[in-house]
Amino acid sequence: MEQEGGQQAAEQLLREVEQEIRETARYTGVSGLSEAVKEALRTVPRDAFVPDGEQHAAWLNIPLPIGHGQTISQPYIVALMTELLQVGRESRVLEIGAGSGYQAAILSRIVAEVYTVEIVPALAERARKRLEALGYDNVHVRQGDGHLGWPEHAPYDGVIVTAAAPSIPTALVEQLREGHRMVIPIGRPWGPQVLTLLEKEAGGRIRSREVLPVAFVPMTGGGDAADR
Ligand code: SAH
Numbered sequence: 001m002e003q004e005g006g007q008q009a010a011e012q013l014l015r016e017v018e019q020e021i022r023e024t025a026r027y028t029g030v031s032g033l034s035e036a037v038k039e040a041l042r043t044v045p046r047d048a049f050v051p052d053g054e055q056h057a058a059w060l061n062i063p064l065p066i067g068h069g070q071t072i073s074q075p076y077i078v079a080l081m082t083e084l085l086q087v088g089r090e091s092r093v094l095e096i097g098a099g100s101g102y103q104a105a106i107l108s109r110i111v112a113e114v115y116t117v118e119i120v121p122a123l124a125e126r127a128r129k130r131l132e133a134l135g136y137d138n139v140h141v142r143q144g145d146g147h148l149g150w151p152e153h154a155p156y157d158g159v160i161v162t163a164a165a166p167s168i169p170t171a172l173v174e175q176l177r178e179g180h181r182m183v184i185p186i187g188r189p190w191g192p193q194v195l196t197l198l199e200k201e202a203g204g205r206i207r208s209r210e211v212l213p214v215a216f217v218p219m220t221g222g223g224d225a226a227d228r
Pocket of ligand 1: 070071072096097098102103104118119146147163221
């Protein structure tokens with residue numbers, strides 16, 4: 001019974017996300033969801049990633065608080081960013097801002113390996129335990145400052161940043177494989193931000209495109225000297 005209810009909620013959420021994707025296609029350039037992204041949204045239990053007090057809203061297309069002043073992103077944004085990355089079964093992806101672990105779990109259904117960095121120790125620990133308990137064993141969680149990326153596993157076939165930065169951290173560009181993409185909200189803390197899509201061309205040249213105005217929590221931590 002309960003599982004049936006969950007499935008219905010997941011289908012309803014998927015329909016709402018697909019509708020919003022269609023409505024925003026003109027400026028995002030994303031006109032529909034791939035089968036892989038749809039299947040991930042259907043099967044990853046979002047209720048397992050939101051706190052007890054937010055369970056009633058777990059399957060709604062809205063962001064929710066996860067403690068420590070942080071949020072789990074709106075499912076539409078998760079779907080859009082995942083689609084923009086254009087990653088597939090062989091890809092290895094770096095995420096900055098693990099938060100609840102939901103975006104990482106979605107990616108884990110689509111790509112080979114997910115490396116995710118979270119700066120708040122308690123959130124990193126909780127995300128690691130949760131992902132492990134749910135069996136998402138191709139997600140690797142590390143506690144640390146995402147400005148530095150995760151050099152040991154670079155280069156990545158996609159980089160997704162889920163906290164807003166005033167500028168693009170140079171280490172993340174370095175750790176992106178040529179011919180591949182990064183999605184990152186750019187803007188001042190709590191100021192206007194724009195979701196930005198970067199493509200690192202062969203030879204290292206960067207092309208970028210502004211996709212959508214967004215509201216992410218700020219990226220904290222020191223960063224490196226080159227970013228200041
Ligand atoms: N992707 C998450 C939502 C992220 S909210 C999910 O699916 O639930 C943004 C997260 O980025 C927060 O958890 C915040 O603690 C983290 N964060 C902020 N600055 C960071 C930094 N410099 N390095 C790593 N994580 C950071």
